[in-house]
Amino acid sequence: MTTVLNHAAGNATRRSVSAEDCFRLEHCCLEALRYEILAWPKPGLVSPVDSGSHRDMHMGTFFASIAALQGSFTELARAGTGGPSFSVLQAIGLQAERKMLCATGGVNTHRGAIFNLGLLVAAAALRRSDRTLAGLTCGAVVARTWGREILAGRRHRPASHGDHVFRKYAAGGARSEAAAGFPTVYSIGLPTLRRLLQAGHDRETALIGTLMAMMEHLPDTNVLWRGGESGLDLVRGSAADFNRMGGVSTAGWQGRLQVLHRAFVARNLSPGGSADLAAATWAAHRIETLHAQAG
Ligand SMILES: CC(C)(COP(=O)(O)OP(=O)(O)OC[C@H]1O[C@@H](n2cnc3c(N)ncnc32)[C@H](O)[C@@H]1O)[C@@H](O)C(=O)NCCC(=O)NCCS
Numbered sequence: 001m002t003t004v005l006n007h008a009a010g011n012a013t014r015r016s017v018s019a020e021d022c023f024r025l026e027h028c029c030l031e032a033l034r035y036e037i038l039a040w041p042k043p044g045l046v047s048p049v050d051s052g053s054h055r056d057m058h059m060g061t062f063f064a065s066i067a068a069l070q071g072s073f074t075e076l077a078r079a080g081t082g083g084p085s086f087s088v089l090q091a092i093g094l095q096a097e098r099k100m101l102c103a104t105g106g107v108n109t110h111r112g113a114i115f116n117l118g119l120l121v122a123a124a125a126l127r128r129s130d131r132t133l134a135g136l137t138c139g140a141v142v143a144r145t146w147g148r149e150i151l152a153g154r155r156h157r158p159a160s161h162g163d164h165v166f167r168k169y170a171a172g173g174a175r176s177e178a179a180a181g182f183p184t185v186y187s188i189g190l191p192t193l194r195r196l197l198q199a200g201h202d203r204e205t206a207l208i209g210t211l212m213a214m215m216e217h218l219p220d221t222n223v224l225w226r227g228g229e230s231g232l233d234l235v236r237g238s239a240a241d242f243n244r245m246g247g248v249s250t251a252g253w254q255g256r257l258q259v260l261h262r263a264f265v266a267r268n269l270s271p272g273g274s275a276d277l278a279a280a281t282w283a284a285h286r287i288e289t290l291h292a293q294a295g
């Protein structure tokens with residue numbers, strides 16, 4: 001009798017997640033990556049206008065990577081539905097990284113983005129499948145379900161730039177952000193993006209405003225790797241100045257960002273972590289809106 005009741009209670013909290021649901025989640029991710037690369041001006045970053053501080057990639061490399069990633073986010077969403085151990089998602093994420101490297105001739109265009117977006121879609125699918133998680137953001141679902149394993153995972157991978165930076169500056173990078181439930185996305189990115197959209201800014205402008213908010217606050221390991229602490233101080237300080245002066249809501253903002261772009265390129269600085277989280281913010285905006293509409 002107890003077994004039957006438990007089984008019934010379990011069914012009441014479970015809901016099936018369709019192939020269409022997973023496909024819709026992937027669409028939010030691929031759209032976010034397209035909007036991020038197309039946005040201009042973005043200090044130090046690759047855009048349709050130039051390659052910023054990067055010598056091994058251009059906008060076409062990013063589009064080749066995005067095309068190769070088609071299917072990977074659907075797969076991550078499908079896997080997330082069952083609330084698997086992090087190692088299951090990691091295997092799919094590493095496979096996606098291999099597809100990216102194959103499409104770009106070995107260039108890292110989206111490693112951070114695959115990690116962030118992959119975890120967010122897996123969490124979105126898990127939340128959809130389990131009604132008891134309905135009140136949580138995708139970020140909170142990531143932290144609660146996979147946070148510990150994400151932090152433990154650092155020990156099992158060959159040393160990366162991120163690991164060097166972690167040892168030298170104690171900056172936890174993408175893993176810390178994810179394990180903490182994406183605080184930069186949910187506490188800084190989303191409020192900024194939604195405020196700018198509500199104020200009537202177009203999508204591109206709102207995304208750049210969001211990027212600049214990220215840059216002011218994020219301990220970006222890409223910047224630390226390339227420019228050390230003084231590079232990070234410069235990036236965060238100049239983003240803070242830009243935001244304090246009214247950011248993208250003030251006339252002439254594009255010109256000010258082009259000046260910053262030249263300054264970053266001269267110092268080989270690229271805020272790739274902020275770019276990743278601006279894309280993650282766009283995807284989270286779309287995914288959380290779909291969730292709210294579904295009720
Ligand atoms: C965890 C990863 C991203 C580690 O990479 P790495 O050691 O280089 O870490 P690091 O945090 O320095 O940077 C990774 C990238 O994240 C972005 N980034 C940099 N700083 C930050 C930050 N503070 N917050 C978020 N993203 C950041 C940058 O684009 C950077 O290139 C990754 O390579 C990995 O382990 N991949 C395996 C696949 C996986 O686990 N997937 C999970 C499911 S999708």
Ligand SMILES: Nc1ncnc2c1ncn2[C@@H]1O[C@H](COP(=O)(O)OP(=O)(O)OP(=O)(O)O)[C@@H](O)[C@H]1O
Pocket residue numbers: 036037044045046047054108109110111112113161222270271272273275276
């Ligand atoms: N528009 C963009 N321009 C440049 N980098 C971006 C952009 N959007 C996101 N990124 C992120 O920046 C990272 C690439 O930066 P970078 O080339 O400095 O990393 P790396 O491969 O670790 O270092 P290096 O090229 O110095 O060996 C990617 O993980 C990517 O997710």
